[in-house]
Structure formats: structure tokens, C-alpha cells
Amino acid sequence: MNGSSRYAGMTVNERLLAAGLLAAFDRAARSRDRAEMLRLLRRVDVPAPEETVAAVLANPWRYGY
Secondary structure, three states, X not given: OXXXXXXXXXXXXXXXXXXXXXXXXXXXXXXXXXXXHHHHHHHOOOOOHHHHHHHHHHOHHXXXX
């Protein structure tokens, strides 16, 4: 990610929503599709997307999945 990302200052959910990818991420998370979750987070410049995916998959109920 570079410092001029259009998503700077946004939460993960805000980034996904702004990009029209929130529903796709929700589907991927519910089906535990790690590769798709990573792909979507990278599209919205989430720093360290592997850590976010690991957290969601380790405790999906905490994140609403």
C-alpha cells in the first residue's frame, strides 16, 4: 500500500463498502475462503491482509460470521 491510497483512514469494512466489495467479502468469510478474502482485502489496500484474515477465521463469531 502506498501513502496516497484512496482508502487511507478507513476501516476494513469502510474500504470494502466503498469499493462495493463488502457482500463479496461476507460470502468469502462465511464459506471460509481464505484465498478470496485475501484477494478482496488486497484490492482495497488493507495493510497486512493475512493478519486480518487469520483473525476472522480464528474467531468468525466475533466478526459476525
